Amino acid sequence: MFDNIDKTNINELGEFGLISHLTKNIKLRNTSTLKGVGDDAAVLDAAGKKILVSTDMLLEGIHFDLAYTPLKHLGYKAIQVNLSDICAMNALPTQVTVSIGMSSKYTLEAIEELYEGMYLACNQYNVDIVGGDTTSSKQGLVISVTVIGYADEDTIVYRNTAEEGDLICVSGDLGGAYTGLQLLEREKLIYLENPNIQPDLEGKDYIIERQLKPEARKDIIELLKSVKVKPTAMIDVSDGLASEVLHICTQSNKGCQLYEEKIPIDPMTYDTAREFNLDPTVCALSGGEDYELLFTVKQADYDKIKHDVDISIIGYITEPSAGRNLISKSGQVHELKAQGWNAFKQQQ
Incomplete structure (x- = not known):
């Protein structure tokens, strides 16, 4: 992957030369950034x-596989997940710091590609890189x-403030990142068995992008602000819908009723899951890495969001004694369980 023909060994620059090279074109966008890269501290x-x-950390072989992850996409994703x-x-990010550790196989051009993705993400979201x-x-x-944001105290939303009767909402659709990962893993195995076979990803762009190039839902924060809705609790869907709903319930000391038929699943996600003999609902509940926003709102705010096609109302918050339940499409009641990503279990 990293052909050294006409490539620059990073040792030729040294650490400070590398930092200078990668950051020389940074332009600051936020008035809250008084001093960025170039001093002892921002x-x-x-x-x-x-x-x-x-702060989030991504490790090769644990969080990403360079067999099918372009470095530019990896850089973009590293920023977006933060x-x-x-x-x-319920706030907007303004600055990030970026730290990288790299082995000797990485050339300057490879690291430039990684940073190109980072700069693209920062440009699109109006975020400054201020150090690392x-x-x-x-x-x-x-x-x-590490990502930094600012907010007025009365606009910040936490996980532990959901109230009985609140509606449970989620942005976008779920399970796409997981099914995209299954597709990439399958094609990797086929390639390893026969390098002459080209990857078969035809027509699967959406779920591949959901895995390799996720988008933070800054637009949902701006939308809610525009319709004057402040969520009562909020979390992003990084470990799977079930895990995130249970985080809100546990920290708010509440129960929930979640309806399977209301969970938004893209048709491509649904069809691809079936191709892999997977339950699309399980992919949404436990797959993770969708980076959609899961939030609760007061019932009085229903009319303000009910017509937005990018927000789905999937259940409601209950008293703790009612339990934390998933109502299946057939009407059966199941205890909601988290079976999403476990970073430590994956290594065993």
């Missing part, structure tokens, strides 16, 4: 607002991104 202006901070955490607080670090790694590629 300087940010809170302007009387609350500061939100979140921006999603700030959106999940680079180092060598014996374990392959390591990416750590």
